[in-house]
Amino acid sequence: MIQGESEIASENHGIGTAGRANFSVKPLARLVMVARMEIQHESPDTRYAIRGYGPGEIRINEKTFTSSVILTLNHLDANWNPPPVRDWTPATLDPLLALDPEILLLGTGATLHMLGAPFLAHALRQGVGLEVMDTPAACRTFNILVSEGRRVAAGLIVE
Secondary structure, three states: OOOOHHHHHHOOOOEEEOOOOOOOOHHHHOOOOOOOOEEOHHHHHOOOEEEEOEEEEEEEEOEEEOOOOEEEOOOOEEOOOOOOOOOHHHHHHHHOOOOOOEEEEEEEEOOOOOOOOOHHHHHOOOOOEEEEOHHHEEEEHHHHHHHHHOOOEEEEEEO
């Protein structure tokens, strides 16, 4: 729930006695935008969960990482040092595919870098779906897929 949403929902937003709408925007003034996202959703059997991310960092469980990681429900590799995305080949996916996921998420950093058809073909030959997105979207998607019981591996570039 967005901060302030409960106050907005609980106020009387009816029609005033003069036939004018009786809306108050005061709670909206209390909303604050932040550059960091906190994530709390997890399933009871989660060993590794992304708790938050922001520019230059990802928080997994209670530890903050400032370098790229490979992550599954039960595996964390904080020593993943992929080349720049523009230099990737389909073989760059092999350390992630070796974890036997059904879905492979690639977080390509602060911005989305599309990968060509050879990357998708490489993953599909091993029976793995491939989703490429920016790292913040990949962090959110990872937690959702894990909570659904999916076998997901994520390569998350931190910049």
